[in-house]
Amino acid sequence: MSSQPSAAAPAAEIGVIGGSGFYSFLDDIEEVRVDTPYGPPSDPIAVGELAGRRVAFVPRHGRDHRFPPHRIPYRANLWALRSLGVRQVLAPSAVGSLTPRYGPGTLGIPDQIVDRTSGRDQTYYEHGAAVHVSFSDPYCPAGRRTAAGTAKTAGWDLADRGTLVVIEGPRFSTRAESQWFAAQGWTLIGMTGHPEAVLARELALCYTSLCLVTDLDAGIEEGEGVTMDEVLRVFGENIGRLRTLVGDVVKALPAERSCPCPNALDGMKLPLELP
Numbered sequence: 001m002s003s004q005p006s007a008a009a010p011a012a013e014i015g016v017i018g019g020s021g022f023y024s025f026l027d028d029i030e031e032v033r034v035d036t037p038y039g040p041p042s043d044p045i046a047v048g049e050l051a052g053r054r055v056a057f058v059p060r061h062g063r064d065h066r067f068p069p070h071r072i073p074y075r076a077n078l079w080a081l082r083s084l085g086v087r088q089v090l091a092p093s094a095v096g097s098l099t100p101r102y103g104p105g106t107l108g109i110p111d112q113i114v115d116r117t118s119g120r121d122q123t124y125y126e127h128g129a130a131v132h133v134s135f136s137d138p139y140c141p142a143g144r145r146t147a148a149g150t151a152k153t154a155g156w157d158l159a160d161r162g163t164l165v166v167i168e169g170p171r172f173s174t175r176a177e178s179q180w181f182a183a184q185g186w187t188l189i190g191m192t193g194h195p196e197a198v199l200a201r202e203l204a205l206c207y208t209s210l211c212l213v214t215d216l217d218a219g220i221e222e223g224e225g226v227t228m229d230e231v232l233r234v235f236g237e238n239i240g241r242l243r244t245l246v247g248d249v250v251k252a253l254p255a256e257r258s259c260p261c262p263n264a265l266d267g268m269k270l271p272l273e274l275p
């Protein structure tokens with residue numbers, strides 16, 4: 001098993017991990033099968049071009065949506081992207097809102113995470129040495145700034161900061177859980193933002209979460225609570241503009257990284273070699 005793509009594999013500088021509605025925004029797509037020490041990623045990676053930038057796309061749940069949030073091969077996805085040369089990652093996803101201020105159709109760009117998952121593999125550094133990355137600010141500041149500026153220009157209802165609670169799922173929250181999260185001042189709730197963000201940090205990648213609000217979570221919603229139908233309906237209505245936004249953010253990302261992310265592993269003795 002090799003962690004490297006074949007010598008002929010096309011390189012990419014920017015990675016997108018998102019729903020399968022994102023294939024169509026790349027030109028001249030080449031599909032690459034990448035194996036990793038953590039198994040294969042969710043699906044072959046589509047590498048293509050967008051406005052002169054080389055972009056690699058992974059459908060987070062698999063092309064046929066076969067991986068529920070707790071079964072996504074998060075480690076393989078990030079490792080595979082890095083092995084293709086990716087250093088900046090954009091991660092669009094659907095989330096719930098924990099505040100009536102952010103209704104369906106809002107774009108959230110969180111600056112904090114609360115991890116309420118359990119049992120997911122959330123590190124590459126399991127043996128040989130203790131590696132403790134800083135995670136006090138879990139997202140790339142340059143990526144967040146670029147995304148917020150782009151979304152504002154495009155006229156999105158924007159929450160340019162906030163705390164994303166990541167629950168284990170696949171069920172939605174109870175009203176009590178949801179009210180508890182909201183009472184802490186946390187604003188967004190999803191199922192895939194962790195461990196994606198921390199794995200990106202462990203590979204010294206820039207990672208920016210783009211959260212499309214599809215519903216109000218159970219604790220603040222008056223009716224029957226979150227339903228999958230509602231989530232899919234709002235997501236379907238907004239997928240086109242979300243795709244456009246991701247494309248515009250790709251174009252606006254800096255060519256050279258001047259954020260702290262590339263230095264996340266400085267001074268640490270790594271028990272494995274990064275791709």
Ligand SMILES: [Zn+2]
Nearest residue numbers: 140206259261
């Ligand atoms: Zn960064």
